[in-house]
Amino acid sequence: MRATPSSLACVTVLACVAMSLSAADAHAARGDRDGSRRCKSDDFDYRHCDLDTRGGVELVHQHSKTRCVRGRNWGWDRDGVWVDDGCDAEFRSGARGGWEHGGRGDGARTFRCKSYDFDYNHCDADVRGARVELVRQRSKTDCRQGRNWGVDRGGIWVDEGCDAEFRVAGGRRGR
16 A cells, blocks of 8 residues: 555644644643643633642642732632633642631631522532621622522522622631
8 A cells, every 4th residue: 555645644643633632631640640730711701620729729820811810810619720701820739828728817718609590509618607798799690698699508609690709707717
């Protein structure tokens, strides 16, 4: 069988794709091993990325032109890191300090909870004995406590399009 220019081009393209995928897989594996993870807000939409956050999280490299500001367009919860409004960055787990460890000096934690497609959503948080307040409404829908957001033993719930950042102060330490 004789190789034609088009079959050689096809083999070259397939080899390049395979090498590209291998490099991407290696980077992803390296990122997971060293406790880092890239999380990108495509089209300025909210995105959640799995990451072990037990020891806190720090932003180690920003990829976006949009400035990534903790509490405004990135943060974390017990399941991972979230980004929004164009933030694209590399995050590392195991950081000391940060919100969960009193980054503001008062032990308060701030995070975002969002009702997707006007559906109920529950955001896990340790709110036992804590004061919870809405600090920034992000939705056009008016967020009203008792109507479309509230607190229960397991965290904060939102519904009917409420999208907001909440501050949890006081209460028990740790998770």
